[in-house]
Amino acid sequence: xxxxxxxxxxxxxxxxxxxxxxxxxxxxxxxxxxxxxxxxxxxxxxxxxxxxxxxxxxxxxxxxxxxxxxxxxxxxxxxxxxxxxxxxxxxxxxxxxxxxxxxxxxxxxxxxxxxxxxxxxxxxxxxxxxxxxxxxxxxxxxxxxxxxxxxxxxxxxxxxxxxxxxxxxxxxxxxxxxxxxxxxxxxxxxxxxxxxxxxxxxxxxxxxxxxxxxxxxxxxxxxxxxxxxxxxxxxxxxxxxxxxxxxxxxxxxxxxxxxxxxxxxxxxxxxxxxxxxxx
Amino acid sequence: xxxxxxxxxxxxxxxxxxxxxxxxxxxxxxxxxxxxxxxxxxxxxxxxxxxxxxxxxxxxxxxxxxxxxxxxxxxxxxxxxxxxxxxxxxxxxxxxxxxxxxxxxxxxxxxxxxxxxxxxxxxxxxxxxxxxxxxxxxxxxxxxxxxxxxxxxxxxxxxxxxxxxxxxxxxxxxxxxxxxxxxxxxxxxxxxxxxxxxxxxxxxxxxxxxxxxxxxxxxxxxxxxxxxxxxxxxxxxxxxxxxxxxxxxxxxxxxxxxxxxxxxxxxxxxxxxxxxxxx
Numbered sequence: 001x002x003x004x005x006x007x008x009x010x011x012x013x014x015x016x017x018x019x020x021x022x023x024x025x026x027x028x029x030x031x032x033x034x035x036x037x038x039x040x041x042x043x044x045x046x047x048x049x050x051x052x053x054x055x056x057x058x059x060x061x062x063x064x065x066x067x068x069x070x071x072x073x074x075x076x077x078x079x080x081x082x083x084x085x086x087x088x089x090x091x092x093x094x095x096x097x098x099x100x101x102x103x104x105x106x107x108x109x110x111x112x113x114x115x116x117x118x119x120x121x122x123x124x125x126x127x128x129x130x131x132x133x134x135x136x137x138x139x140x141x142x143x144x145x146x147x148x149x150x151x152x153x154x155x156x157x158x159x160x161x162x163x164x165x166x167x168x169x170x171x172x173x174x175x176x177x178x179x180x181x182x183x184x185x186x187x188x189x190x191x192x193x194x195x196x197x198x199x200x201x202x203x204x205x206x207x208x209x210x211x212x213x214x215x216x217x218x219x220x221x222x223x224x225x226x227x228x229x230x231x232x233x234x235x236x237x238x239x240x241x242x243x244x245x246x247x248x249x250x251x252x253x254x255x256x257x258x259x260x261x262x263x264x265x266x267x268x269x270x271x272x273x274x275x276x277x278x279x
Numbered sequence: 280x281x282x283x284x285x286x287x288x289x290x291x292x293x294x295x296x297x298x299x300x301x302x303x304x305x306x307x308x309x310x311x312x313x314x315x316x317x318x319x320x321x322x323x324x325x326x327x328x329x330x331x332x333x334x335x336x337x338x339x340x341x342x343x344x345x346x347x348x349x350x351x352x353x354x355x356x357x358x359x360x361x362x363x364x365x366x367x368x369x370x371x372x373x374x375x376x377x378x379x380x381x382x383x384x385x386x387x388x389x390x391x392x393x394x395x396x397x398x399x400x401x402x403x404x405x406x407x408x409x410x411x412x413x414x415x416x417x418x419x420x421x422x423x424x425x426x427x428x429x430x431x432x433x434x435x436x437x438x439x440x441x442x443x444x445x446x447x448x449x450x451x452x453x454x455x456x457x458x459x460x461x462x463x464x465x466x467x468x469x470x471x472x473x474x475x476x477x478x479x480x481x482x483x484x485x486x487x488x489x490x491x492x493x494x495x496x497x498x499x500x501x502x503x504x505x506x507x508x509x510x511x512x513x514x515x516x517x518x519x520x521x522x523x524x525x526x527x528x529x530x531x532x533x534x535x536x537x538x539x540x541x542x543x544x545x546x547x548x549x550x551x552x553x554x555x556x557x558x
Contacts, residue, residue: 059349061348061349062345062346062347062348062349063343063345064342064343064344064345064346064373064412065343065344065345065406065407065412066341066342066343066344066345066371066407067341067343067407067506068341068506069340069341069506070338070340070341072495072503072504072505073492073503073504073505073506074501074502074503074504075502075504091506094343094407095506098490098492098506099492099504099506101490102490102491102492103492103494103504124419124536126538127344127415127419127536127538128344128345128346128373133343133344136406140403140406140487141487164554165552165554167554168552168553168554169552172550172551172552176550178543178546179540179542179543179546181485181540182540182543184547198552199552201544201547201548203537203539203541203544204537204538204539206460206537208419208420211377211380211381212381213352213377213378213381213382215382216351222353223353223354224351224352224353225351225352225353225354225378225382226351226352227346227347227348227352227370227374227377227378250552252547253538253539254539254540254541254543254544254546254547255538255539255540256538256539256540256543257403257406257538258482258483258485259405259406259483259532259534259535259536259538260482260483260532260533260534260535261458261460261461261533261534261535262482262533263458264457264458264461264533264535265480265482265533267457267458267533268463268480268531268533269480271451271455272451273444273447273448273451273477273478273529274447275443275444275446275447
């Protein structure tokens with residue numbers, strides 16, 4: 001009797017420990033809870049740990065690092081798929097990460113992954129991207145974090161390649177961590193899986209959008225505008241994400257949330273800030 | 280007759296040239312077109328050039344670098360105050376900068392200033408701030424750009440000090456420009472003007488928000504949440520914006536929009552990204 005109780009406890013604690021050691025992985029995105037890219041990312045990381053999804057209840061593309069200050073937030077469980085709990089939140093991608101930690105996980109996850117975004121977040125797009133801002137929020141919380149994006153806007157796109165690379169990169173980050181204060185911006189080129197040449201670690205290309213607003217008239221003859229634009233890459237370096245993607249490589253850019261331009265400090269120290277002289 | 284025509288033309292072109300040489304200054308913010316901080320910033324920069332205001336038609340705090348992709352934009356002239364044209368836009372602070380260039384100015388301004396924000400945008404707040412994102416958008420467009428914030432949330436706050444420092448810093452930037460790819464994050468401490476000790480050029484402090492969501496029940500007994508949090512500074516450096524502000528200085532942090540964490544590239548190059556081995 002005594003032997004069998006202790007055996008039972010030993011087995012119980014063994015399994016509990018094994019279970020506890022599985023990493024907790026938070027998955028979010030900016031295309032919303034129904035996006036195929038989110039489902040693909042869940043499948044990609046499911047073998048690596050216990051997966052929790054907390055994603056926006058509607059598309060949040062271009063939300064950048066927006067947070068919901070002046071409105072309330074809703075958070076609803078939308079069910080279990082296999083072992084994975086799915087939740088949707090009425091807020092932005094950054095809100096999703098914040099509320100997941102405080103209200104769903106009650107701890108920091110071991111990994112935070114965002115995406116797979118339907119469309120590029122290379123170069124300057126990192127700034128506008130809700131996908132990347134969710135990952136950045138994870139990094140600010142001290143969680144190893146990665147944003148994944150696929151250079152194909154179609155919701156019907158074949159996600160085989162993106163899924164495979166998401167898994168290998170997530171596994172690496174779970175095993176080795178990331179340097180303090182950094183996260184990863186991963187973009188996958190729009191070529192069939194077998195044609196992807198490999199992975200390149202890159203810097204963010206100096207590129208931008210040249211905007212043109214499309215001017216229209218509403219039925220009441222009042223003007224309104226749509227934001228449109230053309231992407232322009234001004235950077236000819238072969239160490240950039242744009243170069244890697246154009247040449248069939250998956251690009252990984254390490255990103256930091258310390259935005260200080262240290263090289264500009266000495267320039268600024270030479271200027272004169274005497275308020276009384278100017279006024 | 281011939282002489283008087285040429286004299287007239289000489290005088291005409293002289294004044295046209297002088298007028299053309301006045302810098303064009305774009306002013307925006309994230310607290311919206313009615314905010315006292317915006318009016319204070321217009322007054323601060325009016326002596327320095329021809330001022331155009333294009334600001335959100337409603338408060339946009341915490342919008343980060345959001346842009347309006349999935350909705351239309353409105354843009355309305357709200358009048359002239361003295362020499363200054365005022366416009367309001369239904370979009371985010373970043374939208375305001377983009378549409379101002381394309382639809383109001385039809386050129387890039389010589390200076391883009393954003394603020395004066397009612398509340399701090401020091402340290403990690405640079406990431407969430409609509410004020411700073413508008414300035415960052417200006418910098419991406421190649422425009423010398425500055426975001427100003429005052430560490431006093433009250434709309435009734437005395438803006439004498441912030442206005443004086445905004446003017447001297449804007450004048451410096453108009454005269455000397457900024458290093459390529461950088462903008463300024465200026466925060467003014469919440470002390471009376473006469474007690475401000477001066478200006479410090481700083482780095483972004485490593486600080487963050489510790490979030491707690493306030494859980495409530497709506498009249499239908501359904502849960503909803505408000506984002507709340509406590510600001511925590513983990514950085515004891517005396518070269519940070521948090522230190523400067525706590526010690527009575529105006530902080531100026533040079534900010535860059537190249538987010539690449541160059542120091543992490545060699546670490547990432549050592550990892551193994553062989554997809555076939557893991558799958």
